[in-house]
Amino acid sequence: MKTIFTRAFQQGLFLSFLFAAPLAQAYPNFIGYSYTTCITCHYNPHGHGPLNDYGRAIFAQEIAARPFISSSVEDETLAERSGFIPGVNLPTWLRPGLKYRGLWFKTDPGSTNSMEKFFNMQTEVNLALHDEDQKYVFVATWNQLHEERDIWGKGEPVKDFMRELYLRLRLGARTYVMAGLFDKIYGIRSVDHTSYSRSRIGLGQYDQTHGIGVMYAAPSWDFSVHLQTGHQQKIETAQHKGFSMTGEYEIGEQHRLGASLMSTETEVVGWNRFGIHDRWGLRESPGSSLMWEAGIVQNKTKATDQTKTGSYIMVESMIHLTRGYNLLSTVERLQEEIKSSSPENYRWTLGFLTFPFQRTEFRATVTNAKNYSLDSSNPDAWVAQGQLHVSW
Amino acid sequence: MYRGKAVIQILCFLSLFGASTAHAQSITERTTVGLNKLVWLEKLRISKSGKFDSGISSSSGFGVTFEKSWASGEWGGGFGVMAASGRASAGGFNGSVVFADTGERPFALFGALPRGYYRLTEQVDLGALVPILYRRIDWTSKDKALTVDHRGPLATGATFEIRLRLSPDWEITQAIGALGEGETLWHLGLQFAL
Numbered sequence A: 001m002k003t004i005f006t007r008a009f010q011q012g013l014f015l016s017f018l019f020a021a022p023l024a025q026a027y028p029n030f031i032g033y034s035y036t037t038c039i040t041c042h043y044n045p046h047g048h049g050p051l052n053d054y055g056r057a058i059f060a061q062e063i064a065a066r067p068f069i070s071s072s073v074e075d076e077t078l079a080e081r082s083g084f085i086p087g088v089n090l091p092t093w094l095r096p097g098l099k100y101r102g103l104w105f106k107t108d109p110g111s112t113n114s115m116e117k118f119f120n121m122q123t124e125v126n127l128a129l130h131d132e133d134q135k136y137v138f139v140a141t142w143n144q145l146h147e148e149r150d151i152w153g154k155g156e157p158v159k160d161f162m163r164e165l166y167l168r169l170r171l172g173a174r175t176y177v178m179a180g181l182f183d184k185i186y187g188i189r190s191v192d193h194t195s196y197s198r199s200r201i202g203l204g205q206y207d208q209t210h211g212i213g214v215m216y217a218a219p220s221w222d223f224s225v226h227l228q229t230g231h232q233q234k235i236e237t238a239q240h241k242g243f244s245m246t247g248e249y250e251i252g253e254q255h256r257l258g259a260s261l262m263s264t265e266t267e268v269v270g271w272n273r274f275g276i277h278d279r280w281g282l283r284e285s286p287g288s289s290l291m292w293e294a295g296i297v298q299n300k301t302k303a304t305d306q307t308k309t310g311s312y313i314m315v316e317s318m319i320h321l322t323r324g325y326n327l328l329s330t331v332e333r334l335q336e337e338i339k340s341s342s343p344e345n346y347r348w349t350l351g352f353l354t355f356p357f358q359r360t361e362f363r364a365t366v367t368n369a370k371n372y373s374l375d376s377s378n379p380d381a382w383v384a385q386g387q388l389h390v391s392w
Numbered sequence B: 001m002y003r004g005k006a007v008i009q010i011l012c013f014l015s016l017f018g019a020s021t022a023h024a025q026s027i028t029e030r031t032t033v034g035l036n037k038l039v040w041l042e043k044l045r046i047s048k049s050g051k052f053d054s055g056i057s058s059s060s061g062f063g064v065t066f067e068k069s070w071a072s073g074e075w076g077g078g079f080g081v082m083a084a085s086g087r088a089s090a091g092g093f094n095g096s097v098v099f100a101d102t103g104e105r106p107f108a109l110f111g112a113l114p115r116g117y118y119r120l121t122e123q124v125d126l127g128a129l130v131p132i133l134y135r136r137i138d139w140t141s142k143d144k145a146l147t148v149d150h151r152g153p154l155a156t157g158a159t160f161e162i163r164l165r166l167s168p169d170w171e172i173t174q175a176i177g178a179l180g181e182g183e184t185l186w187h188l189g190l191q192f193a194l
Helices: A001-021 A027-035 A053-063 A075-081 B001-017
Strands: A095-107 A115-129 A137-151 A158-171 A175-182 A208-215 A219-231 A241-252 A255-265 A269-280 A289-301 A306-322 A325-335 A344-354 A359-371 A381-391 B027-048 B051-072 B075-091 B105-119 B125-131 B134-136 B147-149 B154-156 B156-167 B168-181 B184-194
Touching: A027 A053, A027 A269, A027 A289, A053 A075, A053 B184, A115 B156, A219 A269, A219 B075, A269 A359, A306 B156, A359 B051, A359 B184, B027 B075, B051 B105, B051 B134, B051 B184, B105 B156, B154 B168, B156 B184
Parallel strands: none
Antiparallel strands: A095 A115, A095 A381, A115 A137, A137 A158, A158 A175, A175 A208, A208 A219, A219 A241, A241 A255, A255 A269, A269 A289, A289 A306, A306 A325, A325 A344, A344 A359, A359 A381, B027 B051, B027 B147, B027 B184, B051 B075, B075 B105, B105 B125, B105 B134, B125 B156, B134 B154, B156 B168, B168 B184
């Protein structure tokens, strides 16, 4: 019994890191720096994908550390050099970008069952084209996979894929309309794709969808609706069609409370998700924040008419230590069904989220995973992880 | 002991990042009550007819805390008490001894929670706790010949704690550590200042 449960638990964690590897692309935690909405720094109003000029400048002059750079070089100068080619002003309409992310992880360090792997998780070329006022924006993000994989479920492994391909139109000062392929609009979408609040919702690494999204962004609140037609490259039975919506309201300075709803279905399954979330910047501790998201996940299997309703909770603290260095703590709980006999899964990820150089992120974390069930008990699973992200 | 040393070393390292000018030197006192979630793992040993097997127990429950804490400048300390209850289950045995009724066992826990902490900022404390826990879990089996041993009702360990002061009244605590090798302890709480 020990062998079966332990191996299943450990292998599950291993596979979750391998196939739903965390891609950090947007930092909702940066409400700690007073950046309350994603659109400040990203072309996508809900974050992820390429940074706009302002986002690149903020990364250079406020977020990332600046070792080996003379103190005579002002932060504003770093901001000016944060473009694709440092010091070169490309035409206003042209904003290319490159991203690399490498992940090393080791499960259960010190154990005989330990597994270790390094891979190039993200090799990405992105391009944003827009007019001077950014009223019309086109974004394309192309990814090279580290190995051929059947990510569309068609039995045809692919070497690369488009992660984003959309047009964004700004209507007036506050309304954004997006059409094309992009991430689903729901919840906080924390930086870790493997977190329960992402992977169990359907917000994983390859869970983008085609559709139309509309966001209205007022100064103290925003509301978005996303009509989803499913990812058209996926096998038809995996194309989730439906809608999602999310909104946030600023209930205090650097403090936003939000709620999200998503309802989609394929020919095979139906999904309903509802969550509430909170993002809280600590004003006396600039750069630090607390976020939490809690919700319910309902999955229906159409063939059997069977419905399971589970719950998830995520609490994440980012503690700003000094410029470029943060302590990160993420605690999660998942229960596949809301009933006492359903096992409770817990994960605690503790470590450092750092931006030690310009254009560079390095993350070092340890995850402790627990499983509690009424009738059995399993040893903890551990994963040590290092992640290097270079963004150009 | 190595756990306590590790936590203290982490704190000393993190204290390098602190803002030394942020705090007045007078002693401030604070009293809080809190609601907490506890999850921990412990080793278990079972025996029957001269055969032994080892496994683990998982416990999950809720507790209430009462704590007094003091701070002077960047450093502080506190002492809290906790009462908690919840459920425990056992597993992870090799199978050489059969323990059939491993399921839901209620537990009661009383704890003393001395802690020391470093005030990174006005809103962030990074600390170390040495929880001293008295807990009762009734592992009596229907199989009267089976003996279940854990280390006894008293356990102690060390945890690393992050405490965020969200407002003058409310705090969030997140503590992770161990009672022994492979015996992790989590403690999450919401505290209200009296």
